[in-house]
Amino acid sequence: MRINGTLINYYFHCKRQCYLHGNRLNLEDNSENVKIGKAIHKEKETKGKNHEIAIENIKIDKLTEEYLTEIKKSDADVEACKWQLIFYLKVLKDKGINRKGKLEFIEKKKGNNKVLYFELNDELLRELNYYINKIENLIKSDEIPKSLNKPKCKKCAYYEYCYI
DSSP: OOOOHHHHHHHHHOHHHHHHHHTTOOOGGGOHHHHHHHHHHHHHHHTTOOOOEEETTEEESEEOSSEEEEEEEESTTHHHHHHHHHHHHHHHHHTTOOOEEEEEEEEOSSOSOSEEEEOOOHHHHHHHHHHHHHHHHHHHOSSOOOOOOSGGGGGSTTHHHHHO
C-alpha cells in the first residue's frame, strides 16, 4: 500500500490502527467520528468554503495561492494532524508546488489556537522521510502492534476489533 495522509495520521495516533489500515482492514465506515468529519467537509463544500482536491492518493481540503489547508474536527491529536499536513506539503513540493501549511480545527479541546501554521523545511522533510520509512516497515511487519488501552480507544473505528 502506498503511504497516504491517513496512514501518516494513524501512525502518530495509534501504531495498531496504522498497521491494520495499511494492511487493508478498513473499519471506518462504522465510525461515528469519521461520519462527523465527512459531514463537516460536506457542509463546508455546500457553503463554498471547501475545495477538496485529489492528487494521486491524497485528498487536500483546500488549496490557495499561499496555503494548503487541512480541516480537522478537533485538536485532540495535533501531532498526527501536523504530520499529515507536512506529508501533503511534500507531495505538492514534489510536483513543483510550494505552499505553506494551515491546520484549522472546528473544535478546540487542548490548545488555544483554532489555526496552526507550518512551513516545509529540510529538517521537517528529513523527519517526515524517517516516519515514512517507519510506517512502511510497520505495515510490512508480521507482528500486529498491541492495543493502546487508552480512553481515546473507545472512540476509534477499530475499537471492536481490538477489544471485543
